[in-house]
Amino acid sequence: MTQLDLTDETTGPPPKLGRKRDHTRDPEILQAALDVLAEEGYEGMTIDMVAARAKAGKATLYRRWASKGELIIDAVACMKKSDLDFSQLPDTGTLRGDLVGMIRPHSIEDGERKLKVMAGLSSMLARTPELAEAANAAIVEPRAAANRFLIHRAIDRGEVAPDVDIETISLISPSMTAYRVLVLHKPVDREYLISLIDGVLLPALGITP
Amino acid sequence: MTQLDLTDETTGPPPKLGRKRDHTRDPEILQAALDVLAEEGYEGMTIDMVAARAKAGKATLYRRWASKGELIIDAVACMKKSDLDFSQLPDTGTLRGDLVGMIRPHSIEDGERKLKVMAGLSSMLARTPELAEAANAAIVEPRAAANRFLIHRAIDRGEVAPDVDIETISLISPSMTAYRVLVLHKPVDREYLISLIDGVLLPALGITP
DNA sequence: TATATCCGAAACTCACAAGTACCGCATATA
């Protein structure tokens, strides 16, 4: 113990010799983890599957993540990046136009994938708060947030009464699509989403199309 | 091969000697399986846990079910028994009265338990159609069926327009409570259920309270 | 009472997956 732990700061960079870690591979590995997670679930996923799909060695994965659990948390957290920011949400002048404008092939596909990951995780969520937090931030919250934003704008326009239960109503479409995919195993297509908008969401907001 | 397989019929009762199997224990074992399932999930549940909780030997379980998978399917199917039949649904004269009348401590507790089991199963549902079918019949369908029944009666009374999307609207409350419990991990209490009825369900049916 | 089966309990086999160690090669610093 001569001069240990006295490095400059933030887990100081001890040496700088030898080959550097290729961090461009991190996203590929996390993507592979998400693929396996969506197909096999938390327990069904093995590190070997992830390594094989990422064409990486198992040791490489363990050099970067301490355990399977940490890898999964990182993988789930990295889904958040595919989120759309509010500035590029549709702005058609009517709430219905905005909601319908959000239905695009990519967003449907993306949503379905996220739900499959969520299904694979769900038995763990109750026992792993860290994972539950990551899943909520990456999968759940973004969808509700977009709906909240659009409804608030509709209230500002005077299109919707200001006393509606925004929280609950923003969760209608995430909840019902999740249920439809995970429990009912029925497809979520444009037709279904529009029937949700016209048959449930807008009426609940007092708009009768 | 002298006279095998020539028993009278329906997998004939071969002998009738020795101690008989005590089938009164079956429900206890299935209950234990559901308890563990709700707490640990499909993969987290072990046969030893179930046997221990049921105070039974592991061999006893394997004498009655060929595998863990079959035990779980049977356990899920046996949840269906706690269902209420239509004849004892509330009949208050208004849809809102009927829906509110369905909110009882027991039904909330029962629903929460079923959802926890569902959460434990969800990673398997996509890969095990037999399980998905059992889960749907035991957990999902009964709740939707009750709602459908009440809405149909409201239509017959003229309280609700006959052209509403009964299928979708009957799934609002099951979907959103499931989402709230499984994904949001928030409690489902009387207040929340009433806000769902008054803020979403009735408006979607064209009733403005 | 003799026999066959069930019971709970515990020991066992077997397969599989997390995590580790090592190989030969690639790539970086000094």
Next chain:
DNA sequence: TATATGCGGTACTTGTGAGTTTCGGATATA
């Protein structure tokens, strides 16, 4: 160029859980 590290790949160790077997004791038929 010498050294130290990361790389993909493979073999290994270890723990755990499904399913099987065995045991002494209980309970049924004949």
